[in-house]
Amino acid sequence: MSKLLTTILLSAIVLLFTITTAPVFADPVYPPGTTAYNPDNGHYYEFWYIPPGTTWDTASIGAERFTHNGTWGRLATITDASENAFVANLVPNNATAWIGLTDRNTEGDFKWINGESYNYTNWDTSQPDNSNNKDYVEINGLNGKWNDSTNHNGHTSGYVIEYDTILHDPVYNTENGHYYRLIDAPATLWTDAYDMAENHIYYGLNGHLVTITSQSENDFVAGLIPNNTKAWIGLYDAETEGDYKWVTGESYNYTNWDTSQPDNSNNKDYVEINGLNGKWNDSTNHNGHTSGYVIEYDTILHDPVYNTENGHYYRLIDAPATLWTDAYDMAENHIYYGLNGHLVTITSQSENDFVAGLIPNNTKAWIGLYDAETEGDYKWVTGESYNYTNWDTSQPDNSNNKDYVEINGLNGKWNDSTNHNGHTSVYVIEYSSSYPPPYPPPYPPPSNSDIESHFQSYYQFVYSPGITWTEAHDIAVSSTYSVFRGHLVTIDDQEENDFLTGLLSNNTRAWIGLYDVTTEGDYKWVTDETFSYTNWDTSQPSNSTGENYVEFYGDSGKWNDNTNNSTDIDGYIIEYRTQSIITAGTYPNGHGYQFVYSPGITYTDAKTAAESSTYNGASGHLVTITGATENYYVSLLYPYDFHAWIGLSDETTEGDYTWVTGEPFTYSNWNTGQPSAGTGENYVEFNGSNNKWNDTVNNATDILGYVVEYTPSSNSAITYHGVSDYQFIYSYDISWTDAKEAAEASRFDGKRGHLATITSQSENDFLTGLIPDNSHPWIGLTDETTEGTYQWVTGETFDYSNWNTGEPSAGADEDYIEFFGSNGKWNDSKNHNGHTNGYIVEYNIGNFDVPVRYPGTGNYYHFVVDPNISWTVANATAANSVHNGLNGHLATITSQIENNYLNVLYPFDFRAWIGLSDVTTEGTYQWVTGEMYNYTNWDVGQPDNHNNNEDYVEFIKSSGKWNDNVNNATGILGYIIEYTS
Structure with missing residues (x-):
């Protein structure tokens, strides 16, 4: 079964941002987490935030879990420019999102995950470049362009869901007590169907592609499938030709092959069932005609067990003969009360004893340890340090590709094993992304006395x-x-x-x-x-x-x-x-939510009260619910049968429902027979018993309160001051390190951003006017390297400060600086302090008055801004420059490493002269220092000596490539001096 899944990539990915000149889309029309209707094709779409670096595989599985208006979701497939523009407008400008396009099966042969024709494309410049296993496609919210990327790229921060697959209800089989569900998914690959089935859960039962062990079960399954269609089942011989196996490891005894089947031709390693007669046929993974697959739910979910020592939850999953790579994927996609799962990582003897105690004595379970990248170099899936071990005698023996580790329930000892050993029957998930969990499992409540x-x-x-x-x-x-x-x-x-x-x-x-x-x-x-x-x-x-x-x-x-x-x-x-805690920042759209207890309050009074509420810089209003996930989230504010006002009414025009914010009314969750449009029933309440909606009168007697949604302040406009542009970005509870990363990924007018550096009182006063009074965003100052030695992120001199009274206090881990919008004062704080509500981005071409030393050569480099300077003047100026006793000259680049260094040294794009020319003899290029001309990095089609006078070479920062140009070329921003001994 090793051919089923992509190899896990756990390598460091270097993210290189590039500036595009393509059209820029406006800010997203719909807030993240909102379902949006596309009238061109009748489908709904939704952008969903994920932690940066979440894999395409995880996004694909996650999208398949969502439903809307009776349809399943999947990663978006884009078939024309109109749909591309619609999808791009869902994605924030500073984000990229996964879409449903991949060439993971055959390099360069891109396919949509639903089998649609791959005709329309919108690749970015020089994309796809297909380097380093870039088999998955993301869309840029800034310009709608596409880029191929690795599965684990470290930066993609969302995915776009498209809803168009009809959702069938599970059907109960009285004979074996299992549930079965048909999924409409035309042209889906068997391997994709396998992944998605494994990650379905129904009433605590785990799903998998159906396994059929008797004639009666075969008849039952065939009865779910329309006569004119075929559906994937959980049978395959992808490992060994002719050796068929069920995905669950069950015995392969019963068969129902069609005439002359299986014929095993042309890599027909996967099995489909015909709805017409229940017969089976072997087929290729991507045959293009299978119209869906059948999920069987039959594996009991064990309850998570709490470890008091570290505050984590652990769950044993029964999964006979599951591959380690499959267990890894499935564990990564488990969530328990808001905690993300992963294969268990064991860092102490006590934790090992705890985990072993979960596993029956006669079984072995996968844990999150592997050496698949480098033999003998064991790593935990979370990146934790590999210090504690509990290997069994003579283990690990590293024979025959034993790259994955299992734990023995009998004695807690570890053994290295192959990915598909056929005997590992369980795996252990650890849930540990935060503590304590927001909604842990129920315990018997105390009596309500005293x-x-x-x-x-x-x-x-x-x-x-x-x-x-x-x-x-x-x-x-x-x-x-x-x-x-x-x-x-x-x-x-x-x-x-x-x-x-x-x-x-x-x-x-x-x-x-x-x-x-x-x-x-x-x-x-x-x-x-x-x-x-x-x-x-x-x-x-x-x-x-x-x-x-x-x-x-x-x-x-x-x-x-x-x-x-x-x-x-x-x-x-x-x-x-009597009031819920404001849950700001926990829902993907960054909004805050609060249930306010106020029995008998009218809708109009609740609306007034909500709109007069503020929280941490965000304005309140009665909640607007724009998707099933948000509806469910609101229900979690209080787990009981409550009736509360939401921000929906038809008081203006009967039957024409509008949200108080004016947002499009595209999602609804009416109770049966609602809205009934009874006399005066113009206002909508949320029923906590079933999460459904009901229209009722303004002074309804069953109301217990209302739900407030706090919408963050809008990002400020990009405003110019002095030599820079500035923007306040609202982002509740963002850490300083995340803000720094986001700022440095931002672009404006050809310039890259960074957290603001404040070097004068006038600049500080300007930012005080830019920032809302109730906001306290991050700026680019820190003493994380040396306590008390503050440094700007750009390396600028730290000689101006505006500390608040008693600051900096140098409290524990208070190494990062926030700015108070109310008075412009500064405060040192922790990286993730729970209250900072944004950050300030500064866009400029930089202040690089001080040359920078490159350790690789020991030389210094200095980019000098001098727009449209000629090469000859730049060359003469550089030759007369001195730094620390070192003589200068236009930079000479003699290796790829040196070229890469110059390309990442400065956080903006430019074209600059370097010390290369063929002015003496056409085509014979020489460095100004007389060094050997061996290394080159010419752009495509260069040098072309256009018009027979392009004798001087420029460095293009956006790509690191070189181009020959005329002496007085326009568009040159300056030149690079190299100081050598």
């Missing part, structure tokens, strides 16, 4: 001697009081702390919702609220070994850090909020 109210919350002390913090946390978040959801208490001020002191008896010690288990000393509330108020006891927190959880003393109201399993604990405090 609940007292204070301000906008109810509080309850639950007596439970010896309970761990993690157990208390899990119970609290699964508890409800009336219609309110619980969590371990968060304490915002002295008044609330005093109230809790009165709630507890003097000798009581109780857990509260504060922890630093993720990063020592970086305390966080379980709700992700800002951690500002504290009431530590004397000499606390002491941060002794394992003291990562906080308890509350009933006698004094003081706090103490303690271990998770402290025996001194008497119980815990649950807080039930």
